[in-house]
Amino acid sequence: MTIQITFELSDEDLEHFRALMKVAIQNASKYSPAEVLQKARAVCSEMESANLPGFVKHRLDSLETLISALEDDEWQMPEDEKAEILTSLAYFSEPHDLVPDNIPGLGYVDDAIMIELVIQDMSQDLGAYTEFCQFRKTEENRRGNEADVNRESWLEGKRTEIRSNMRRKRRLFSR
Template sequence: MRISFDLSQSDLEHFREVMTRAREAAKEHDVDQVIDSARALITEINSSETSDFIRDRMHTLETLIGMVLDSGWGLVAEDRQRVIEALSYFAEADDLIPDDIPVLGYLDDAIMIEIVAEELKHEIQAYRDFVVFRSAEQARLGESAEDVERADWLESRRQQLHSRMRRRRRRGGDKSGSKSPFSLF
């Protein structure tokens, strides 16, 4: 059975308020405590009988944790703080829906992950691209690629974009593939 619902602006505002309170409360926790709490949630959910919807959201939570801990990714301080603040909701014991309620207990956590994922979608996608790149480089180069970092990925992406630009220029600028009748080059 599939059940879907839309969150209104006032619903989203309620989640923002909850996140703001969680961020304030999390200031008392260090980064390790926030991450440990998020990891504990993942473990709890993976060992519980809950819906696939909720279980699938844990992959995004794992990605957020990876973004903070992965030294090769090297988040700048501002971006790192945004991710840590996003994880702070999971360091708070007071959920919107108590976790021990069967079937629905983790629904608020899954919804919060969805909201966070939407706000950090570009960062999440970039990190996932980096992880794929690093894995491919490690497979290609073996041990010599052990310390692949964000700079390597950025350089590779720059080279890919330049290569694509040159290919498009050789093919011509318009969609029909024909060159412009006027060209300075």
């Protein structure tokens, strides 16, 4: 038998978690970007080996996608975007859990909240990278593994798609 519990965090509650994130960012400033990334990966690996509730697992997948975006040379992420994502990963460099992770079902609630805050802050980056990965997979399937797919080719494809949609809408409205 399962039970579903839903709770809502107020602005005041969220401010508490954002304050924890600010402290983590200050503490993580002593680490190099590579160390922050390594520590975030280690936390993800540790969480993957745990028996995570579904609400955490879903968020962990998104966090891992952000980390992959940083490591993906073909994505060609600008340095300022890399810095933003690395900053958002700071909490996972030195996690001081509010709720100990070994408490079954509840131990990862605080981690899920922090991951959700990161995902919300980085939703545009996460969405764009996810679209890029889908584009790359489609192009590699269509043209073979030698397909030259990078951020620029994806952006060109997006521009073409937008222009095509604009022409189609113009034709529909001109009728």
